[in-house]
Structures are given as structure tokens and as C-alpha cells.
């Protein structure tokens with residue numbers, strides 16, 4: 121897709137359409153793993169891109185770093201500002217593919233389940249590299265294609281296909297692909313982790329996703345009643361018997377890298 125401005129405008133609105141903070145809480149263990157891996161300290165300037173409501177940003181700030189949190193969605197930025205009010209986290213509305221920031225402004229750039237949604241990974245990565253100092257560190261989290269989130273995404277795509285020509289966010293969850301994309305960095309590390317994905321029942325999971333996940337709410341709205349129900353039935357069947365509690369571990373990877381001198 122050459123001109124992505126229409127797509128970007130659509131997702132800018134879409135990400136503000138559900139009540140995201142409860143989903144951010146469920147994803148928070150990954151933000152902890154990411155911030156632990158990058159270990160920001162009081163002398164670091166940290167840039168959180170596609171920060172959502174600022175889970176990783178807040179943790180970096182707790183470690184004493186100066187933190188700038190950015191996101192495409194005005195609603196996410198407003199929620200993040202409210203959540204981190206008084207902590208010193210600074211917020212800016214910005215597309216990760218077009219960061220309005222000076223070069224070499226960040227010691228650490230990080231993104232938990234955020235940069236993976238950039239439709240042009242090479243463009244986003246170029247922005248990250250430009251923002252980083254020569255010894256800067258980068259890290260992201262991404263759902264693995266074969267973990268529950270990856271498999272659920274594939275089911276959803278079958279029912280509600282993504283626009284053609286855009287990168288697949290799940291590619292960031294493939295270790296070999298991540299290493300390839302980060303080839304210009306040094307010290308590339310990739311580890312897999314899980315976070316708990318627990319609900320009282322498959323139907324409770326669907327209700328939660330419809331209320332709190334912008335992606336699921338948008339897919340359901342686009343498909344309409346019967347077709348959305350069909351999609352969620354298929355998703356629920358992946359979790360175990362109807363009516364039983366959902367007790368899954370959702371697999372993701374944490375990738376880290378250093379700019380180095382190349």
C-alpha cells in the first residue's frame with residue numbers, strides 16, 4: 121500500500137473506540153518484562169512508542185528515567201496522561217512512522233505490543249534508530265504466531281481480513297524475522313514469555329474483548345451480529361469446553377537490541 125494516510129486515519133480512531141485500560145492491565149506483565157530487560161535508570165531518556173495508556177512508560181518512570189510516551193490515538197494519549205498525572209511522564213500524540221522528535225534524543229526506545237502495529241516496519245524502525253543515541257537500546261514485545269493471541273488473530277483475520285499490502289504484526293513474533301529486521305543493531309536478544317489469560321468462561325472472555333479490545337470491537341462492528349457471533353464462537357472453541365474457565369498462558373516474545381557503531 122503506497123498511500124497509507126487513509127489507513128492511518130482509520131486506525132487512529134479505531135484504537136480509541138473501546139475501554140482499553142482493563143486490557144492494558146492484562147497486558148501489563150509484558151510491559152514489566154520489557155522494562156526489566158532494558159533496565160532504564162535515572163540517567164536515561166526513555167521513549168515509549170505506541171505507548172497506549174503508558175504501562176511501560178510508567179514503569180520506566182518509576183525507575184527514575186525521564187520518559188516521553190507517544191501514541192497515534194488521541195484517546196490513548198488522554199487516558200495515559202490521566203493515568204500518569206503527577207508522575208512526570210510527558211505525552212505526545214505521534215505516529216511511530218513519523219516521530220516529530222530530534223535525532224538521538226533517546227537512550228532507550230521501547231514498545232509493548234505497539235510498534236508491531238506499524239504498517240511499514242522498516243519505516244517505523246528507521247524512526248526508532250533516528251531517535252536513539254549511538255549507544256541506544258531498543259526493545260519490543262510481540263505476540264508469537266503460535267501462541268493463543270497469534271492463533272486468535274489468525275482466526276479473526278479469516279473472518280475479517282486486514283487490508284492488503286500491510287505488514288503482519290505477527291511477523292514481529294517470529295524470532296528469525298525479528299533478528300532479520302534488527303540486523304543493523306548489535307546484541308540482539310529474543311526470549312519468549314507468557315502472561316496469564318484467565319476468564320470465568322469462554323463467553324466471559326468474548327464479553328471482555330468486546331468491551332475492552334479496540335481490535336475485537338472493530339472487527340465485530342464491521343462483521344455485524346451473526347457473522348461476528350460466528351467468529352467469536354470459533355475463538356471460544358480454541359480455549360476449551362464451553363462454560364469451563366479459561367486458563368491459558370498467552371505467549372509473547374521480548375526482543376532487545378543495541379544500536380552499536382554500525
Ligand SMILES: C[S@@+](CC[C@H](N)C(=O)[O-])C[C@H]1O[C@@H](n2cnc3c(N)ncnc32)[C@H](O)[C@@H]1O
Nearest residue numbers: 135144170171172192193215216232233234237
Ligand atoms: C495493543 S495497544 C498497546 C498499548 C500499550 N503499549 C500497552 O502495553 O498497553 C497498541 C497501541 O498501538 C498504538 N498504535 C497503533 N498504530 C500506531 C502507530 N502507527 N503509531 C503509534 N501508535 C500506534 C495504538 O493506538 C495502541 O495504543
